[in-house]
Amino acid sequence: xxxxxxxxxxxxxxxxxxxxxxxxxxxxxxxxxxxxxxxxxxxxxxxxxxxxxxxxxxxxxxxxxxxxxxxxxxxxxxxxxxxxxxxxxxxxxxxxxxxxxxxxxxxxxxxxxxxxxxxxxxxxxxxxxxxxxxxxxxxxxxxxxxxxxxxxxxxxxxxxxxxxxxxxxxxxxxx
Amino acid sequence: xxxxxxxxxxxxxxxxxxxxxxxxxxxxxxxxxxxxxxxxxxxxxxxxxxxxxxxxxxxxxxxxxxxxxxxxxxxxxxxxxxxxxxxxxxxxxxxxxxxxxxxxxxxxxxxxxxxxxxxxxxxxxxxxxxxxxxxxxxxxxxxxxxxxxxxxxxxxxxxxxxxxxxxxxxxxx
Numbered sequence: 415x416x417x418x419x420x421x422x423x424x425x426x427x428x429x430x431x432x433x434x435x436x437x438x439x440x441x442x443x444x445x446x447x448x449x450x451x452x453x454x455x456x457x458x459x460x461x462x463x464x465x466x467x468x469x470x471x472x473x474x475x476x477x478x479x480x481x482x483x484x485x486x487x488x489x490x491x492x493x494x495x496x497x498x499x500x501x502x503x504x505x506x507x508x509x510x511x512x513x514x515x516x517x518x519x520x521x522x523x524x525x526x527x528x529x530x531x532x533x534x535x536x537x538x539x540x541x542x543x544x545x546x547x548x549x550x551x552x553x554x555x556x557x558x559x560x561x562x563x564x565x566x567x568x569x570x571x572x573x574x575x576x577x578x579x580x581x582x583x584x585x586x587x588x589x
Numbered sequence: 590x591x592x593x594x595x596x597x598x599x600x601x602x603x604x605x606x607x608x609x610x611x612x613x614x615x616x617x618x619x620x621x622x623x624x625x626x627x628x629x630x631x632x633x634x635x636x637x638x639x640x641x642x643x644x645x646x647x648x649x650x651x652x653x654x655x656x657x658x659x660x661x662x663x664x665x666x667x668x669x670x671x672x673x674x675x676x677x678x679x680x681x682x683x684x685x686x687x688x689x690x691x692x693x694x695x696x697x698x699x700x701x702x703x704x705x706x707x708x709x710x711x712x713x714x715x716x717x718x719x720x721x722x723x724x725x726x727x728x729x730x731x732x733x734x735x736x737x738x739x740x741x742x743x744x745x746x747x748x749x750x751x752x753x754x755x756x757x758x759x760x761x762x
Contacts, residue, residue: 419740481651481683556653561738562645 419559419572428547429473430502433463437471439589442567444475444555447490447509448483448516455564456510458579465583474506476551477563485516487548492521494544495535496528504528593703593715596727600630600719601701605667605689608675618672620665620689623723629662629749631742632717634704636733638670638678638688646714646736651684653739660746661721667691667698669711704730718745 425431425440443459445452463470476493478486489509496505508524509516518539525535538544555565559572566573566582568589575581594600604621622630633650635643650657650664657664666688670678675688691698691712699705699712706713714731727745731737 479648479652481685482648552652553656556649556739556743559738559740561649561736 421567421570422557423554424570425471425473429475430497430506431471431473432503433466433471434468435471436468438469439466439586440471440473440569441586442473442475442570444477444551444558444560444563444565444567446476446478446483446486446563447493448486448513449479449563450513452564453510453513455577456507458577458582461579462583462586466586470586475555476548477555477560477565478548478552479563487545488518488521488539489516490548490551491539491542491544492525492535494547495538496525496530498538498544499530501528501530591700591703591705593730594717594725594728596725598725600632600717600723600725601698602723603698603701605691605698606672607690608672608679608688620687622719625663626723627721629660629721629746630717630719631657631662631664632702632715632719633664633666634699634702634712634715634717635666635668636706636709636711636714637668638674642714642734642736643668646738647684647686648682649736649739651682651686653743654685656743657746660743660750662718662746663687665689667712669696669699702728716742718742718749720749 421442425442459472463472476490478490480487493502493505493509496502505524505528508528512520521539522532522536526532566577568585573585575585600622602623604619607618607620609618635646637643647666654664664686666686669691671692672690675690679688696705696712702717704713704715714733714737716729716737717725718727720726726749727741729737729741
């Protein structure tokens with residue numbers, strides 16, 4: 415059997431996290447904005463966040479399968495750009511709520527919706543200023559044993575069980 | 590089932606048709622393992638085209654092809670599906686790796702590597718990393734429904750690179 419899969423890159427300053435930094439449990443998701451399973455996970459995590467409140471810190475890292483999901487890389491970059499302007503989670507949410515429309519034109523519309531400077535956003539997207547960061551997220555994921563999306567880590571260890579609401583909540587509360 | 594070939598053993602040679610043939614019986618589309626000497630080879634045996642886990646597993650490898658290339662490695666997918674099935678599967682998923690048909694005699698190559706499931710008529714979900722001299726450096730059989738990811742493949746390729754660099758230094762010393 416392969417050794418246990420642990421996060422090769424610990425949660426740190428390069429990550430966007432939601433919830434309290436002093437939370438008792440940290441959930442990391444490696445996800446792809448164009449992946450339908452991640453879309454399903456998105457609403458489950460929202461529910462878990464509501465239930466657990468301050469007890470949970472949630473971190474999202476990019477794992478775009480760009481060959482099969484042509485818009486996934488730019489969508490991930492869009493979230494990073496929004497993050498640079500302090501609107502990471504706003505963009506994250508809009509992207510998952512509009513998974514079927516993630517082309518560049520749509521991304522620009524979402525940037526406007528969350529009140530980013532549209533022109534600047536378009537320029538930063540065009541210049542792929544976060545492509546390298548997104549790819550680094552991806553490789554860090556592969557090295558941690560991420561094999562598809564979504565893959566979850568609870569307090570640094572890969573969580574291989576079912577991630578329906580009840581199972582995920584139970585695992586987090588017992589972590 | 591014969592036993593899984595392990596690190597240190599010589600990788601049995603084979604010639605298999607790939608997805609690229611246009612007409613039944615095309616001969617120019619065959620891939621011979623020993624033709625790839627000088628490169629590292631990642632052999633990915635998987636049960637069948639179109640099944641969900643294989644799809645995810647191959648999607649991940651597809652994404653990593655440029656990374657493997659940088660490590661001087663070629664990835665070959667092998668299943669018992671016919672080459673036209675491979676062709677359609679590959680096109681549908683947007684895969685760029687070579688897929689080989691272990692179709693006739695069915696599963697012969699999988700048997701040589703000790704990864705054929707007799708009762709099922711398809712292969713295990715198995716991985717082999719073979720170095721440029723044709724020696725197996727790592728092998729692994731994953732539970733059939735579990736995507737083994739790429740972590741150990743990358744680790745093995747890194748180890749190969751480190752040992753080659755060390756040999757290079759010795760030769761230059």
